[in-house]
Amino acid sequence: MSAEPTLLAPDDGQETQGAPPSAGRSGWASLRPLVLRLHFYAGVLIAPFVLVAATTGLLYACSYQAEKIVYSHELRVPVGEHKTELPISQQVAAARKAHPDGAVSAVRPSPEDGATTRVLLSGVPGVGTDHTLAVFVNPYNGEVRGALEQYGSSGALPLRTWIDELHRDLHLGETGRLYSELAASWLWVIAGGGLVLWFGRRRSQRKLKLRGATGRRRTLSLHGSLGVWAAAGLIFLSATGLTWSTYAGESVGDLREAIGQTTPELTATVAGGGEHAGHGGAGSGGAAGGEGVGLDAVLKAARGAGLSNPVEIVPPADASSAYTVRQIQRSWPEKQDSVAIDPATGEVTEVLRFADYPVLAKLTRWGIDAHTGSLFGLVNQIALAGLALGLILMIVWGYRMWWQRGRGSSFGRPLPRGAWQNVPAYVLVPLMAAIAVLGYFVPLLGIPLAAFLVMDVVLGEIAYRRGRRDYA
Numbered sequence: 001m002s003a004e005p006t007l008l009a010p011d012d013g014q015e016t017q018g019a020p021p022s023a024g025r026s027g028w029a030s031l032r033p034l035v036l037r038l039h040f041y042a043g044v045l046i047a048p049f050v051l052v053a054a055t056t057g058l059l060y061a062c063s064y065q066a067e068k069i070v071y072s073h074e075l076r077v078p079v080g081e082h083k084t085e086l087p088i089s090q091q092v093a094a095a096r097k098a099h100p101d102g103a104v105s106a107v108r109p110s111p112e113d114g115a116t117t118r119v120l121l122s123g124v125p126g127v128g129t130d131h132t133l134a135v136f137v138n139p140y141n142g143e144v145r146g147a148l149e150q151y152g153s154s155g156a157l158p159l160r161t162w163i164d165e166l167h168r169d170l171h172l173g174e175t176g177r178l179y180s181e182l183a184a185s186w187l188w189v190i191a192g193g194g195l196v197l198w199f200g201r202r203r204s205q206r207k208l209k210l211r212g213a214t215g216r217r218r219t220l221s222l223h224g225s226l227g228v229w230a231a232a233g234l235i236f237l238s239a240t241g242l243t244w245s246t247y248a249g250e251s252v253g254d255l256r257e258a259i260g261q262t263t264p265e266l267t268a269t270v271a272g273g274g275e276h277a278g279h280g281g282a283g284s285g286g287a288a289g290g291e292g293v294g295l296d297a298v299l300k301a302a303r304g305a306g307l308s309n310p311v312e313i314v315p316p317a318d319a320s321s322a323y324t325v326r327q328i329q330r331s332w333p334e335k336q337d338s339v340a341i342d343p344a345t346g347e348v349t350e351v352l353r354f355a356d357y358p359v360l361a362k363l364t365r366w367g368i369d370a371h372t373g374s375l376f377g378l379v380n381q382i383a384l385a386g387l388a389l390g391l392i393l394m395i396v397w398g399y400r401m402w403w404q405r406g407r408g409s410s411f412g413r414p415l416p417r418g419a420w421q422n423v424p425a426y427v428l429v430p431l432m433a434a435i436a437v438l439g440y441f442v443p444l445l446g447i448p449l450a451a452f453l454v455m456d457v458v459l460g461e462i463a464y465r466r467g468r469r470d471y472a
Helices: 028-070 088-098 158-169 177-204 215-242 247-258 294-304 359-372 377-405 425-441 443-465
Strands: 103-108 117-122 131-137 144-151 311-314 323-327 338-341 348-352
Touching: 028 158, 028 177, 028 377, 028 443, 088 103, 088 117, 088 131, 088 144, 088 294, 144 158, 158 177, 177 215, 177 247, 177 443, 215 247, 215 359, 215 377, 247 359, 247 443, 294 311, 294 323, 294 338, 294 348, 425 443
Parallel strands: none
Antiparallel strands: 103 117, 103 311, 117 131, 131 144, 311 323, 323 338, 338 348
16 A cells, blocks of 8 residues: 555655655654654545545535525415514414424524424424424414424424434434544544645745646645645534534533533522422423413513523423523524523523633534534535535545556655654654543544554554565
């Protein structure tokens, strides 16, 4: 196997053949062969996973706008002349009349003129336990416009849910999530390594121009130039993707908890809960807010506490719980304030402002919303689509360079092995320690990295025993 890496950043294709690099080199000159070799193995072996993640991510970036078109009947209604909305309790009653099964788990009042109200039902036969049935109600006349399965806090409907699950786990459940975590774990390594290699190359070959280049050199220039422009975005996608992955995400969560940076939550309890048993509890299966002060008073109290649209009303879970009303706007500026309201008195008992969140909690929220394309709306989605498309092109160009390099005289010289022996100890020891720590907290980076090392050693030993002293 050739040892020249070319998947997310170029190399010069002119490595020295023969013995390992001479001792006495230090700094970048001694580290570059290591970066090259890591970039090569990661590119060849991890790039297929990254390619799948990029392709499904491109589909997800387009799913928001597609959802608005496919489900326009459920999502939008004629505003009418007077724009007068029915009380929210009447809208919920209309939804329950059309769909009496299950229990009301939340209500999302119409957030703007012409938008429907969503009444979310849990425990409906045929609907997954982690999904709800969203019943869409015309807020002006109570007409039920339809019902669709909904998933997640972003309110994803079937089309976006299917694409989201494809991107996250290829519809293979928890086992399938390993693919996306593997891609996220390595994307920043490949992109960052390629960026370093590119600027190192530019220092030594400042006159390299895309114009007039042909063959492999042209492919290399296209690949590297696009990689430089996209590197920051790819590293961002990698970092934010890891925050809610299975293993690395758990490490991130443990770290945030250890330093007191977890996302705060309302306690949503009421004193003397036994007195309010059944007041609008979701478990009754009836119309939420049928007892106690009711949904209309709860929504009015939330408005009085400063919660503007869009909001979601969550009925009390049991006799000792309060109503929870929270803002659910994920676009900028984010609205994430929430309040707890006593179901018996309609008084606000607790207030949680997004402005009071710890710094890392805010950054995590913003990072996830930017990663999923909701933070800056259509602009965010276009940027994500551009990054995904750029990543696909870079991977295709990278494999094309590998193919071109293996044809006849364009094969080039192999990268010598044993380069790590020439890295100064004051650089190598901290580097290995940092890699070990990082590999522990990001196991789908550490385990493959160890496998690459073993494979490289084995290939080197095979080559040596066959008498190939060029360390290829």
